[in-house]
Amino acid sequence: MNEYILLMHDDAPDPELANDDDGWAQYVTKLVSTGHFDGGSAIGQGAVFKQDGAHPAASLALNGYLRIRAEDMDAARKFLAGNPVFEAGGSVEIRELLRT
Template sequence: MKDFILLMHADTLRPEREEDWEPYIGRLIEAGCFHGGSSIGQGQAFRKEGDAAPLTRHLMGYIKVQAESLEHASAALKGNPTYEAGGTVEIRALVEG
């Protein structure tokens, strides 16, 4: 199994239904693929020298899942409140290091 992160963007076409998050996360837990997640709050970008790149303000949360492949990880989109509201959910592989 590989680790993937789903990054929810703040670009939904219609409002998310807050009450949909608990059953969605519950389904991921039941499937055994949920390995954490959280909303993302305010922050600041830092760089040791020079100006830091602008803070990525459009990211609003993440979910970590385990799956055999990116294709299998994309199954976690079904029922995702951000995705279902027409928003972007970016899926990235987490590289073992």
């Protein structure tokens, strides 16, 4: 079983639907029931640091993440159904968490 992170972008045309507390509660309950959910959180503002002292702006495009386990990317994509950001027309990026 592989681990994936779903990164929710702050670009939904319908932000009210994307941020609906009841929708999120139902979606997370569904994920938990699958046994493939490993947590997640909203993402607040932050800062970027570099060794040379330059401080590029932190990306405001991401506003939340979820960790899931799935056999492959196709199986991970099935967890998009019901995701409030996805259902509101927003972007959800899926990345595999590589084992080192």
